[in-house]
Amino acid sequence: MTILFNNPAEFAEDQFEGFLDLYSDRLRGVPGGAVAHRSGEPQVAVIVGGGSGHYPAFCGLVGPGFATGAVVGNVFTSPSAAQVYSVAKAAHQGRGVILSFGNYAGDNMNFGIAADRLRKEGIDVRIVVVTDDIASATEEEKRRGIAGDFTVFKVMGAAAAAGLDLDGVERAGRAANSATRTLGVAFSGCTMPGAEHPLFTVPEGHLGLGLGIHGEPGIRDEPLPTAEQLAHTLTTAVLEAAPANAGKRVTAIVNGLGTTKYEELFLLWKTISANLRDAGLEIIEPEVGEIVTSLDMGGCSLTLMWLDDELETFWRADAYAPGYRKQAAPIANLVASAGGEESAEAAVIPDATEAARALGTVALAGLESIARTLHTNEVRLGEIDAVAGDGDHGRGMVKGIDAALKAGAAAHAADAGVAWILTSAGQAWAEFAGGTSGVLWGAALEGAGSALTDSREAYTPTDFVAAADGFATAITDLGRATIGDKTLVDALLPFVEALREQVAAGTDFASAWSTAAAVATERAAATAALSPKLGRARPLAEKSVGTPDAGATSLALIVTDLGSL
Amino acid sequence: MTILFNNPAEFAEDQFEGFLDLYSDRLRGVPGGAVAHRSGEPQVAVIVGGGSGHYPAFCGLVGPGFATGAVVGNVFTSPSAAQVYSVAKAAHQGRGVILSFGNYAGDNMNFGIAADRLRKEGIDVRIVVVTDDIASATEEEKRRGIAGDFTVFKVMGAAAAAGLDLDGVERAGRAANSATRTLGVAFSGCTMPGAEHPLFTVPEGHLGLGLGIHGEPGIRDEPLPTAEQLAHTLTTAVLEAAPANAGKRVTAIVNGLGTTKYEELFLLWKTISANLRDAGLEIIEPEVGEIVTSLDMGGCSLTLMWLDDELETFWRADAYAPGYRKQAAPIANLVASAGGEESAEAAVIPDATEAARALGTVALAGLESIARTLHTNEVRLGEIDAVAGDGDHGRGMVKGIDAALKAGAAAHAADAGVAWILTSAGQAWAEFAGGTSGVLWGAALEGAGSALTDSREAYTPTDFVAAADGFATAITDLGRATIGDKTLVDALLPFVEALREQVAAGTDFASAWSTAAAVATERAAATAALSPKLGRARPLAEKSVGTPDAGATSLALIVTDLGSL
The missing domain is CATH 3.40.50.10440 (Dihydroxyacetone kinase; domain 1)
Known part of the structure; x- marks a missing residue:
């Protein structure tokens, strides 16, 4: 009144x-x-x-x-x-x-x-x-x-x-x-x-x-x-x-x-x-x-x-x-720049060593593998997400990887190294996937790229562990989720830890990756099993640490399929 | 909600x-x-x-x-x-x-x-x-x-x-x-x-x-x-x-x-x-x-x-x-012009005959008379208005006439004729008095000036009746009040009618005015006598035809004092 x-x-x-x-x-x-x-x-x-x-x-x-x-x-x-x-x-x-x-x-x-x-x-x-x-x-x-x-x-x-x-x-x-x-x-x-x-x-x-x-x-x-x-x-x-x-x-x-x-x-x-x-x-x-x-x-x-x-x-x-x-x-007078600083400077590709460019080719193949995995599992991921979330996890991940693959391919075609390919891919993923999980995956790919750099003359399994760590740290830095929060972190941290241990133990990298992927798959399944109990009543604030359950599953699927590269 | x-x-x-x-x-x-x-x-x-x-x-x-x-x-x-x-x-x-x-x-x-x-x-x-x-x-x-x-x-x-x-x-x-x-x-x-x-x-x-x-x-x-x-x-x-x-x-x-x-x-x-x-x-x-x-x-x-x-x-x-x-x-870039078209063109004073300028001197004296009357009666008018209105009639009228007198004197000093002096005075009255009665008095003075014009070689009592009519018509045109509405119209129309009759009958103008003023005084008193019955409950819409009661009284006082000119 x-x-x-x-x-x-x-x-x-x-x-x-x-x-x-x-x-x-x-x-x-x-x-x-x-x-x-x-x-x-x-x-x-x-x-x-x-x-x-x-x-x-x-x-x-x-x-x-x-x-x-x-x-x-x-x-x-x-x-x-x-x-x-x-x-x-x-x-x-x-x-x-x-x-x-x-x-x-x-x-x-x-x-x-x-x-x-x-x-x-x-x-x-x-x-x-x-x-x-x-x-x-x-x-x-x-x-x-x-x-x-x-x-x-x-x-x-x-x-x-x-x-x-x-x-x-x-x-x-x-x-x-x-x-x-x-x-x-x-x-x-x-x-x-x-x-x-x-x-x-x-x-x-x-x-x-x-x-x-x-x-x-x-x-x-x-x-x-x-x-x-x-x-x-x-x-x-x-x-x-x-x-x-x-x-x-x-x-x-x-x-x-x-x-x-x-x-x-x-x-x-x-x-x-x-x-x-x-x-x-x-x-x-x-x-x-x-x-x-x-x-x-x-x-x-x-x-x-x-x-x-x-x-x-x-x-x-x-x-x-x-x-x-x-x-x-x-x-x-306004310029509708599509991606802030990054896109404005996208033309300037950092110098990369031959090793970085060679690893970039592997990274692009990795992005292609992720794209296949996510397209294949889009419906399934949506169904898992629908139990506790809003059912859009599969769709969001597909939008993200499609954009990431496109950006990564463009960087690769322009002779970029692995770090820049992953950075470009991450930025595109965040921009186009939408939602919190898009931001986390984008930051994670960037984190992996930063850990690798484009300046090494050679890359060892230890560098790959550092990349996995950079990937995981970006997600935990931003999402602040820990194990047990029923997010992709439930699968991610054990994966990184297993990879680190295997590499430290001298296992060849392909085997190390397979072992770690198996750990991720097991943890994701355990998390997914908890999901029906959550129902629709999850408080909104909790959702901000990534779409629950489905995130762990998608990570597990991705790392498993990547192991076949 | x-x-x-x-x-x-x-x-x-x-x-x-x-x-x-x-x-x-x-x-x-x-x-x-x-x-x-x-x-x-x-x-x-x-x-x-x-x-x-x-x-x-x-x-x-x-x-x-x-x-x-x-x-x-x-x-x-x-x-x-x-x-x-x-x-x-x-x-x-x-x-x-x-x-x-x-x-x-x-x-x-x-x-x-x-x-x-x-x-x-x-x-x-x-x-x-x-x-x-x-x-x-x-x-x-x-x-x-x-x-x-x-x-x-x-x-x-x-x-x-x-x-x-x-x-x-x-x-x-x-x-x-x-x-x-x-x-x-x-x-x-x-x-x-x-x-x-x-x-x-x-x-x-x-x-x-x-x-x-x-x-x-x-x-x-x-x-x-x-x-x-x-x-x-x-x-x-x-x-x-x-x-x-x-x-x-x-x-x-x-x-x-x-x-x-x-x-x-x-x-x-x-x-x-x-x-x-x-x-x-x-x-x-x-x-x-x-x-x-x-x-x-x-x-x-x-x-x-x-x-x-x-x-x-x-x-x-x-x-x-x-x-x-x-x-x-x-x-x-804006110009805060003080008075719209009129002030912007105020410097251009219309040509006036000698008779119009001579009558202008009388008009200025009239404005001075009105100013004296209103200053003398400001408190009394406010008290009458307070019975049925908001008690600001006396104050508003004084603000109006002060501005009108100043504008009229300026026009007179610049050799203007009666029409322009009254027009200037009316515009200033409306601008500075505020409220509906200010608008009505302003339009009325302008109406009187328009009826007289500055182009006559001589002015007769018939012209003065036309001016009084022009004054009244502006008020009835805008206020749409009729006799019995307990506004200044209760005194104004009988005044104009009496003036017209006296002049038509050949009475000298001073006597004609005195007779008309007496009519106005009597009608204003009759209207004022009705006022306590109104109380504070008058609907707002009714107020828009001029502040009741006090308006008739002020008009009667003004025309009475003007008779002594």
């Missing part, structure tokens, strides 16, 4: 004083609202408005590239005609005035009265009403304006900043409104400052489909769906309400009404964006966040605006308002 | 996919988090992080001028060491890595483990822990990091973008942390995705002073104060905790935790900013909004960072992250 207030009757004015103090560098208060400081040539004045309680609508949208002024009414109450008149007069720059607002009775009346008076005084005034809410009426001209206020205001603000005349800005605004559709849902009502109870409620465990931003009746109440289901509902309904002649480019707004937070909106966007692309649409610079709120109301909406060339230009244009900033320039 | 989710266990990863899709133009996902696309020369990598659920912290702060990368843990859970390591490796540009995070046990452990591993691989890593929460411990090094994360990360991001080396960025970050203090309050707990109950609660009607952003114990519970009282509490406590050698420049963050909305935060800022200025502080580019949230938690915090020249430079620097954009350039 709305908690902070002094005198509830003066909430709107009080908070507005704080707002004006905060943004005095870019706008100023005038009786009835706020007017942007001027920049450049005189332009058409785009005046937006409505009641308070919807920040950043409306005063948060005043600034270069956006609204020239905003009229600020009391909470959820239309501003008076006098306020509209006052703001319009203060904002007028001699090129005419657009008044734009949602299609509510009070706003229609008061903005209309102000327009009449302004015209009597010789100021050319046009009214552009926003009517995007498809749940509010069948006929377009009877629909209310909700989050679509934003797209319509934005287009007109950009059109005015681009120097269009009054006819041009009005035309662009009407085009934007015709191309904009919104559907919203509410999860809970909002509480006016000082009120004991919410202005309206939504039945527990339900959402109000199409419920208005002041609690206006919607279409119906429905049981709460999952985020994915809600995303489907919104996307389907808004796409079905597409305007005639809708093209293939859209922008989208996923708007939070107050207590539905960013993370929830991002979650919706994941599905909505996929749905829109599945519908063959290109998505241009979408916005996800709080655009038109209703105090502390729970809920959200999806707005689509179908774009032609002109609307796209105005939608993309820069804007700098307190509640919304858009700036094209720095993005254009 | 958190309403939207699919599988609660995968909430953090799911929503992060939506986030990455949305901002793929400026950052990319890597295992464990997000890394900014590169721009320009290699720079020190500033890696921030912590659990999810705090958007825009942490992934929303990745971008040019801000963090190079963010590590994204599960909701309210530290990311794993492997995640930190992975993000740092991907973000590293060869100039070293800063790891920065709030001072929580899990973060200290996991970032620390990752730092050790990165150092083993030859990467220079520094750790800068944020410790701004003065409620969490007495000793600075034991304090938790909350919204002060933002100032510390921002300074380091700007320092890195400015090309400082690792020592320099680390030093700037430590300086920022030493200069930053925060105190927060909670009004209600937050609900984890999928949970039935909030993670913690605050007793109904109370706030938790110093309660942590994950519900960590605070100082004590207190009954809910007014916004003003809370602002005092926060400002006083944070100022008392100022660092040694604190200077006179600060920046401030008023942060909303989730369900405490922008309007409430602006209301707090109104008092906080006044308190800070009263304390002799200069406030540099404050931020009010959602900076470090906690899902749907109710609450807010005040952060101050005391600035020296270096911190001020880095605080002011541009940044372009998904959740925070700062851009100095367009603001610097």
